[in-house]
Amino acid sequence: MLFRYVMKKLVLLDRDGVLNREIGDYITNKEEFELLPHVIPNLKRLKNAGCKFVIVTNQSGIHKRKYTHHDLNEIHEKLKEALAVEDIYFEEIYYCPHHPYYSQCICRKPKSGMVQKALARFEYKAEEAILIGDTPRDVEAAEGAGVRGFKINANYDWKWVIDQLEKERWLD
């Protein structure tokens, strides 16, 4: 009998522009939150390859009082409900509520705090994780923790990332 070591795989996801439509402004309530159409097929493909998911998102609108933790929870409940019917779940949603005008934190991307927290809490090595984001600061946050970051175009299908990972056999 053959035993094959299956690598643990963690996909860290930026939120706005990757999972839901980036509207060029803060998303302050669940009505403004629109899941992008390619997200479910893409996450299904990754899930079938054994990936787990964690969201890492900057939400400084909280510090700027554009919306509250409660509003953000409502938005995330809407997201989780939309994906639960497809049997897709997040291990965690980490968000940074801070704004540099008010305080310097270690979680706001391009800093790597949220990425490091996810790796530590769920016991992944850096090479067992990737991050998908739509800005250079997402990639910087990943790389600061030794994680490979993929920069996609906001709101565009990022199927190519999965194709690339498949080609490299990272998803095996």
Ligand SMILES: [Mg+2]
């Ligand atoms: Mg984004």
Ligand SMILES: [Zn+2]
């Ligand atoms: Zn923070």
